Ligand SMILES: Nc1ncnc2c1ncn2[C@@H]1O[C@H](COP(=O)(O)OP(=O)(O)OP(=O)(O)O)[C@@H](O)[C@H]1O
């Protein structure tokens with residue numbers, strides 16, 4: 001219970017002028033500025049990402065979806081601004097990141113098993129603990145291919161599964177995924193999407209997923225974060241509060257169709273602006 005009440009620890013109130021998010025906020029972005037080549041991408045950008053929910057990020061091409069999650073995940077620097085996770089800094093937070101391009105993301109010289117164990121090794125797990133965690137993930141994911149193979153010996157979908165297992169290995173509090181399905185075929189997309197949903201239901205971690213497919217975004221999301229063209233603002237946060245697991249029935253539901261339509265209207269309004 002304590003963890004739930006923790007979203008505004010004293011540190012927050014002590015940070016001068018800091019506006020905490022509403023109850024249930026996990027990630028707060030405040031006063032974020034980022035320019036590339038003198039051209040502003042984000043100006044005084046503010047955002048609250050809810051805890052234990054899936055937020056899907058959708059917006060026009062080049063509006064800065066990847067840049068946003070990369071800045072929050074600490075992969076690229078902010079020009080200025082503050083990002084906190086339950087009031088903690090990034091350094092105090094365990095995060096996982098799944099890249100769009102699994103081919104470049106996995107270490108080619110390591111067997112799949114070692115790729116998955118790598119963050120555990122960094123975190124100081126001993127050999128036995130690394131092995132136990134990899135086995136646990138193998139079971140959770142229902143992996144039937146051989147993890148003693150090198151990434152290049154696996155199909156694209158299998159490689160992306162290995163990437164996701166690696167990201168989840170150290171029990172992250174937040175999992176970022178940048179277009180995790182875009183290089184996969186349809187069948188694999190469906191499988192991995194539902195695997196992610198199952199893992200989300202079992203762990204309740206916070207997930208931030210960038211998607212260029214609105215149907216996929218709504219299907220997975222508790223909240224769709226719609227962004228404008230640059231300089232990028234939040235166009236709207238559209239909730240999609242329906243039970244899980246979601247399935248083919250969800251896609252046919254009136255609520256789904258309406259949410260997708262509403263999101264599309266906002267998107268089109270912003271693209272034409
Ligand atoms: N390192 C960089 N140097 C200069 N400009 C950059 C750099 N990284 C991103 N940009 C620019 O910032 C903008 C946002 O890029 P970003 O990749 O975050 O967008 P995106 O919304 O993820 O795009 P896409 O829909 O193509 O995935 C783009 O105009 C891009 O050209």
Ligand SMILES: [Mg+2]
Nearest residue numbers: 065066067210
């Ligand atoms: Mg991108």
